[in-house]
Amino acid sequence: MTTIIRLGVLGCGNVGAAFVKLVEQQADAIHTRTGVRLVVGKVAVRNLSAQREVELPADVLTRDSHAVVADPTIDLVVEVIGGIEPARELITTALRHGKPVVTANKELLANVGTELFATADEVGRDLLFEAAVAGGIPVIRALRESLRGEPVKRVMGIINGTTNFILTKMTEEGTDYSAALAEAQALGFAERDPTADVEGFDAGAKAAIMATIAFGSRVVAGDVYHEGISRITAHDIAMAKRLGYVVKLLGIAEADPESGDIAVRVHPAMVPLTHPLASVRESYNAVFVEGGAVGSLMFYGRGAGGFPTASAVLGDVIDAAVNLTKGTHGSLGSFGRATIRPIDETTAEYLLSMDVADRPGVLHAVTGVFARHDVSIRAAEQEGNGPDARLVFITHAARESSVQATVRELRELDVVRNVGGLLRVIGG
Numbered sequence: 001m002t003t004i005i006r007l008g009v010l011g012c013g014n015v016g017a018a019f020v021k022l023v024e025q026q027a028d029a030i031h032t033r034t035g036v037r038l039v040v041g042k043v044a045v046r047n048l049s050a051q052r053e054v055e056l057p058a059d060v061l062t063r064d065s066h067a068v069v070a071d072p073t074i075d076l077v078v079e080v081i082g083g084i085e086p087a088r089e090l091i092t093t094a095l096r097h098g099k100p101v102v103t104a105n106k107e108l109l110a111n112v113g114t115e116l117f118a119t120a121d122e123v124g125r126d127l128l129f130e131a132a133v134a135g136g137i138p139v140i141r142a143l144r145e146s147l148r149g150e151p152v153k154r155v156m157g158i159i160n161g162t163t164n165f166i167l168t169k170m171t172e173e174g175t176d177y178s179a180a181l182a183e184a185q186a187l188g189f190a191e192r193d194p195t196a197d198v199e200g201f202d203a204g205a206k207a208a209i210m211a212t213i214a215f216g217s218r219v220v221a222g223d224v225y226h227e228g229i230s231r232i233t234a235h236d237i238a239m240a241k242r243l244g245y246v247v248k249l250l251g252i253a254e255a256d257p258e259s260g261d262i263a264v265r266v267h268p269a270m271v272p273l274t275h276p277l278a279s280v281r282e283s284y285n286a287v288f289v290e291g292g293a294v295g296s297l298m299f300y301g302r303g304a305g306g307f308p309t310a311s312a313v314l315g316d317v318i319d320a321a322v323n324l325t326k327g328t329h330g331s332l333g334s335f336g337r338a339t340i341r342p343i344d345e346t347t348a349e350y351l352l353s354m355d356v357a358d359r360p361g362v363l364h365a366v367t368g369v370f371a372r373h374d375v376s377i378r379a380a381e382q383e384g385n386g387p388d389a390r391l392v393f394i395t396h397a398a399r400e401s402s403v404q405a406t407v408r409e410l411r412e413l414d415v416v417r418n419v420g421g422l423l424r425v426i427g428g
Contacts, residue, residue, distance in 0.1 A: 010068060010079045053306075102320055110205035126324075134287055135304045142299065155287065165190075216336060223264055225264070239351075250277070350375075356389050370393070375406050
């Protein structure tokens with residue numbers, strides 16, 4: 001028996017258009033496998049006359065998003081417009097009208113996700129969001145289903161393709177940051193205003209969502225420490241490479257097994273060349289999950305783009321449609337209140353470089369600062385001589401607050417001309 005599920009799609013941009021195309025291409029195969037026939041019933045857009053990447057009948061297009069979610073002929077809603085409002089209102093209205101919702105909206109979920117999850121459970125309808133994190137990579141499904149009973153310790157990944165493309169160019173071609181960013185913009189990997197990507201806000205929203213699902217506690221975007229890549233220099237990249245590392249922008253969510261505190265942060269990090277994340281190039285994404293029972297897992301693939309993201313949306317739509325025909329839904333359960341550990345209380349290894357005067361006693365003065373703040377040095381070397389002398393240190397695991405205090409005091413030393421960037425070392 002065939003069950004027809006009529007879809008209301010909010011937005012027809014890059015992802016929305018690709019989704020509509022996939023539905024048209026895969027409708028027969030989906031019907032054969034599930035007995036469900038997906039039909040695009042309505043598509044809400046801002047401009048009816050705009051040129052689109054997919055052709056749609058005039059009676060399918062509408063400017064009235066609210067009419068779509070309240071339309072009794074629409075069975076399931078797909079939200080790909082982005083932003084918090086009106087997306088939150090539209091999704092809530094759809095759920096309260098008994099319609100499952102599939103969304104790719106990371107900003108929304110990173111701020112009010114648990115509120116919407118509670119509404120979905122209250123009305124007994126699905127709210128699915130695989131495409132909100134890492135595009136076509138099925139990491140959310142793994143965390144919420146396959147790893148639901150796993151004591152997850154850490155989720156860490158390259159979850160922004162723009163920054164990974166830029167850092168790849170800087171690493172492999174010696175390009176400086178500005179030139180690599182310009183190339184990313186020319187190729188469509190970076191927006192005209194790249195702030196959300198290069199300063200870590202996009203990755204921060206995704207990290208908040210992953211932390212919420214992995215640890216069962218409410219983590220919002222404002223809980224995430226952000227540090228972007230705009231201050232990474234070609235020298236930082238070259239120095240890391242010479243020492244056996246590659247620089248990546250990472251989103252990291254960790255849970256302390258004893259206190260239950262959660263630390264979520266986004267920042268550049270030096271990853272050993274032997275670590276699986278080190279080989280993730282260009283605009284690809286990868287998420288590394290560490291669990292107490294399963295060990296280490298990595299999910300890899302295209303983390304953005306119309307069709308990879310639309311593929312994740314379609315997978316959720318199929319699940320929600322089948323659940324709707326059976327009168328069931330997938331619950332995420334309740335979320336506890338998270339105790340967020342601030343960045344100052346986290347620990348890591350660090351790389352720190354500084355330009356110094358090349359004269360007797362300099363090394364003693366500098367290492368004395370490290371010692372006063374209880375920061376142990378694992379390795380040290382000097383680059384150049386005379387006015388070009390530079391000291392490079394890698395520390396043992398140290399507290400962030402202690403390292404920052406060390407940097408502040410080093411800047412006050414008369415033998416230190418300049419303190420370079422501070423890079424955390426991950427995965428050693």
